[in-house]
Amino acid sequence: MILIADSGSTKTDWCVVGNSGKVLSISTQGINPLVQSENEVERVLRAELMPAMTYISDITDIRFYGAGCRDEMITVLERLLRKVFPAAVNVCVYSDLLAVARALCGKNEGIACILGTGANSCLYDGEHITANTPALGYILGDEGSGAVLGKLFVNALFKGRLSDKVRTAFEAETQLTMPVIINKVYRQPMPNRFLASLSLFIGRHIDEPDLHRLVVDNFRSFLVRNIRPYCRPDLPVNAIGSMAYHYRECLEEAARAEGMRIGTVMKSPMEGLVRYHSDI
Known part of the structure; x- marks a missing residue:
């Protein structure tokens, strides 16, 4: 299963996608590594996202698109996501602009x-x-x-x-x-x-x-x-x-x-x- 995130400074929308399509949607507060510390980001993941997840062990891929995801911040977020989802094989973090491009143009x-x-x-x-x-x-x-x-x-x-x-x-x-x-x-x-x-x-x-x-x-x-x-x-x-x-x-x-x-x-x-x- 793939976990997709679309994150802004105010809200993050999460979606679990399986072979049959979308199976779960979750919203948490926004995640922006430019204005939040690593501890704050991890707290959002563990306190707001994890309790709502019912497919944690099945998540093999994570695609996180977000505001503030500049080059120097990508490794920080990837490390935190791997820490929270240790079973995930592929974890990729992208900019919010690439999210828009892929959503609009495929x-x-x-x-x-x-x-x-x-x-x-x-x-x-x-x-x-x-x-x-x-x-x-x-x-x-x-x-x-x-x-x-x-x-x-x-x-x-x-x-x-x-x-x-x-x-x-x-x-x-x-x-x-x-x-x-x-x-x-x-x-x-x-x-x-x-x-x-x-x-x-x-x-x-x-x-x-x-x-x-x-x-x-x-x-x-x-x-x-x-x-x-x-x-x-x-x-x-x-x-x-x-x-x-x-x-x-x-x-x-x-x-x-x-x-x-x-x-x-x-x-x-x-x-x-x-x-x-x-x-x-």
């Missing part, structure tokens, strides 16, 4: 993107990532992301580039004033998540021309700055994440404006990863 060449709170993209050859435009985070980059959309929205709102109707609705629905937003962005933890949460208001009012244009322009910036450098207009742009999933029509409009086309769009990668590893 064993075919393609362009794969993350469009959620953050944004990223890559060119994929059917097995490995061959090119990646640096995302640079929501302050320096992350075009197309929920965090950047929130940043653009706040800027437009308080600099008078949105209609009075939108501003009145925002204040009535959220009770967020300029001082409150400034405090959340500059003095509170996780400002990227707060900014991305403003997408909920935008989504409820996406029929407003100003907001529709804001979303489309955010996606166009992503396509121009991150996808065009791959120089592969023959390939569709595939994407996973809440922004791509909930704003698919805006994403397709942005792609048409830039002479590109959208392919597969998913909310999360697990089902695609199950298919990918079931075919190996």
Whole structure:
């Protein structure tokens, strides 16, 4: 049996896959080796994952995809997973971007993107990532992301580039004033998540021309700055994440404006990863 993990900083989805397909799904808190110690990661594995596992002795392969899985952290996670699953013969740790590429494209060449709170993209050859435009985070980059959309929205709102109707609705629905937003962005933890949460208001009012244009322009910036450098207009742009999933029509409009086309769009990668590893 294969144990597949799709891990972010907030949540990790685990799936046990046997010859007949998916047999068990589990969720634990997120695992990110860049921000958690080895002891913390092992505690999550033993306290949250192991009690829910009913096929421990049958796990022969582990495929862990996660945020923060850079080269120097891969050996750390592989060692911890082998410690917790001593019967596993093959233990492999990969980046969350490779998870998206394999979930979206399978064993075919393609362009794969993350469009959620953050944004990223890559060119994929059917097995490995061959090119990646640096995302640079929501302050320096992350075009197309929920965090950047929130940043653009706040800027437009308080600099008078949105209609009075939108501003009145925002204040009535959220009770967020300029001082409150400034405090959340500059003095509170996780400002990227707060900014991305403003997408909920935008989504409820996406029929407003100003907001529709804001979303489309955010996606166009992503396509121009991150996808065009791959120089592969023959390939569709595939994407996973809440922004791509909930704003698919805006994403397709942005792609048409830039002479590109959208392919597969998913909310999360697990089902695609199950298919990918079931075919190996």
